[in-house]
Amino acid sequence: MATDTDVSTGVREVFDHHYPSTLESVDLAENEILKAAEQAGFDEDDQHRIGMAVRECMVNAVVHGNRYNRNKKVHVRVLVKEADGGRLTINITDQGEGFELHEVPDPLHDNNLLRHSGRGLFLMGAFMDDLKVRKAEQGGTEVTLVKNIGPKD
């Protein structure tokens, strides 16, 4: 693992990897980030929530973003800030065609409750303290998942 620290921000990069677009990558990324979450000091329940958010995000990147295309990668970066109570930031970027966030149906709407799929983004938001989705500069979708280590709201 890399341990580069930006002295000005106190943010340390603890993981940086490009994964192939396979389901195996989902498990591998989840396991790596679970290790990082444990080292960062999250309790078991929070580790589970972080792992699950990462799993949902990786599945979206591999299945919906890169569509299992082996020529496309999923870039995963994990950053830890220890000051100000501490914070874990996970960036997951695919090389897909992207999507419009406002077009994603609300999985809690009565009409959507019994849908087979469409709960991934909602769960990421539910399990993390912050969720951002944007078009990556180099194309594809970049999702940022943030979990605070210190006291929650």
Added chain:
Amino acid sequence: MSVKLNTRQVGDVTVIDVSGRITLGEGASALRDALRELTAKGNKKILLNLGDVTYIDSSGIGELVSGFTTVANQGGTLKLLSLTKRVKDLLQITKLYTVFDVHEDEAHAVRSFA
């Protein structure tokens, strides 16, 4: 560890004991296949025992929902037994907890089909 399914009959209720992970891929598809096979055979009372499920993701939730509607469309009922705290929490935040008939006790669950 992936998912393991064991099917047994208690009176006219088919109980599926599920253990391990219900996640995208093998786990979710194994559950889907088992439920489709049972409904194709005409089993209409199905109790899904999730007591030993260690992990379930949105794909696994999707299979529970699809199983529920598949069984209902065949005129049957799918109920859930022994949810772990994490599975229960997941069903609550996705507003699915009240969609399913959830039981803690197997004997009580079996009787509830009558």
